[in-house]
Amino acid sequence: MKQLVLLAILVIFSFSCKKETKFIHRNISEIEISHILEDSLLNVRALEINEGRVVAASSRGEIYRSVLSYMKDFEVGNYWSVTEDSLKPSNFRSIAFQGDKTFTLSIGSPAKLFSDGWLVYYENHPKVFYDSMAFWNDQEGIAIGDPTTDCMSVIITRDGGGTWAKLPCDVLPKAKASEAAFAASDTNIAIVGDHTWVATGGKVSRVLYSPDRGKSWEVFNTPIVQGKETTGIYSIDFYDEQNGFAIGGDYTKPDENTANKIKTSDSGKTWQLVAENQNPGYRSCVQYVPNRGGKELVVVGFKGIDYSNDSGDTWKHLSDEGFYTIRFLNDSVAYAAGAGKISKITFRE
Template identity: 55%
Template sequence: MRVLVGIVVVFLTIGCTGEKKEKGFKIHDFQGVDMEVLYKDSVSIRTLEILNDGSVAFAGSNGKYGLYDPRTEQWNTNTIVGDTVNPSFRATAHTATDFFMLSIGNPALLYKTGDDARMKLVYAEENKAVFYDAMKFWNSQEGIAMGDPIDDCISVLITRNGGKNWSKIPCEGLPQIKEGEAAFAASNTNIATVGDKTWIITGGKSSRVYYSPDKGKSWNVYDTPISQGTSTQGGYSIDFYDEKTGVVIGGDYTHPEANASNKMITEDGGKTWRLLAKNSDPGYKSCVQFVPESGGHELVAVGFTGISYSKDKGEHWKQLSAEGFYTLRFLNDSIAYAAGNGRIVKLNFSDSQ
């Protein structure tokens, strides 16, 4: 691979542990959302990172990646150029010092920020079945990436030295997959972490939740009631507010109106799951996130079908916008960034229309 001159990215005091700490919370009643388009280009963007200084980093199709500085309102973008085809990225992560991006398809290519400000290739994997879906860091040294199964288990990569080296967990250290079980590279939200605890959602003919209490050293897996049974069904996105409360959303992107069993919640750390808003909208969504400082009550979900909001842990929902996005991340309890086909947008949620 040939890498163009990289982006100089300064990551100062960036938190990445996945812990959500608060002394109190406020429940909103969002009635609308205002949108400010920050970036437009012919690139599909399914993953972005918000840094503690407010900067936004992304990686997308055709090797494109970039950094937005809200203070100057300027973008710095670049491209990783392949020998025959540019890689497409759907997974990103960051630590206090580095930005990471992981490509889909064969070969899988994982890049990190290098000492010379270029993106450095730190892991590569060739296999006709290789396809990575998401990645995340527990802290500045330890991170995880997950992907579709090869052999009898899902693919899980681990780093323990800040992303300099990555190793793949052998199938002996992971639960055996079920027939047709895979995952969706839809929004880089297949992985949720709180402290040392980790949850992974799979999808397809079987959609289950994998759980590790110790940063990927040991694993259990739990069945779920979410819609599954075909290659396009199942959970697409998972988020945890704390060690007990988590949600999953998904459905079937080929039948986006289906809403009977595409949303579920756990309140015991992922061991058991209960369906939410059965036979009620929203239907298919590719990403769900808890609203920060909401006590785990508020949720926002996005997909190409629009933006939906719940203030009661997913029991009831309202559509705030028909504008479609693939993924979003919250900056605070009322501002988020969303990405989709050809654009990144700043979302301002309001309690009044």
């Protein structure tokens, strides 16, 4: 009888304990780049992967879509505004693919936000310049831009992108003199659950933070290089609610590698400089490699592709091939875009 009781206890204990999955360290040593679409006039800074599709937007107002199984069969759609300047193409630097809808946002005045080609937001102001867009869920999304008054421009939708409203400055941190953002890779916004981080740049480079999908905000200082209109954070990403990374520098001095890489482990409240005086220099986009425990990061810019497997403390240069932006499909395959191309990148040990 005692043996049966002991056996029962062992069975219950074995089922109640979770099996621990060992994290296997790896070191990416090479990449394979396949150009999916090439065009000398192509200029893409906004690209997303969602629900089995790659969607990209160009500075000529073109939208590129493809099912991942057929990456060579890109569908090109030219979207136009329905306003009085409807014959002018839009310079898209922000894109979001949410559910069945593709949202695209142009940069300068007038700023035009489209939902599958239908104009859903329009803003005409001499200082209008939108930089990035992202969604929390199927109903709620956010886009950010440079200040038109004394705060960053933040527009939000709560109805699936049908309508957008600009937040008043009394609910946002006040912008500093010459503080703005960069429309370099559509990665000025990082979202994890309800948490949101927005990176600013220029003469002042800080991180705006909202814990509740844009309903309340605070702001944190950073030690990244700043002081000129071309300096600061160009890209930010978070692996989870605590751990984030940001990169930038000065695109007019792309080889400078001082104070251009920072990371946080406390939700962005404090930031530390990493890889000081080590390459890479200026880069326009950073992304955590998915499912790698926040250890692996990839950055891209017009000077090449770099990789870290120790949370950004050290880096390996993988290629001189230039890109503006990158998104991961899984831990070994990504899609990147830049001047003249959209490409598939495979990472290998």
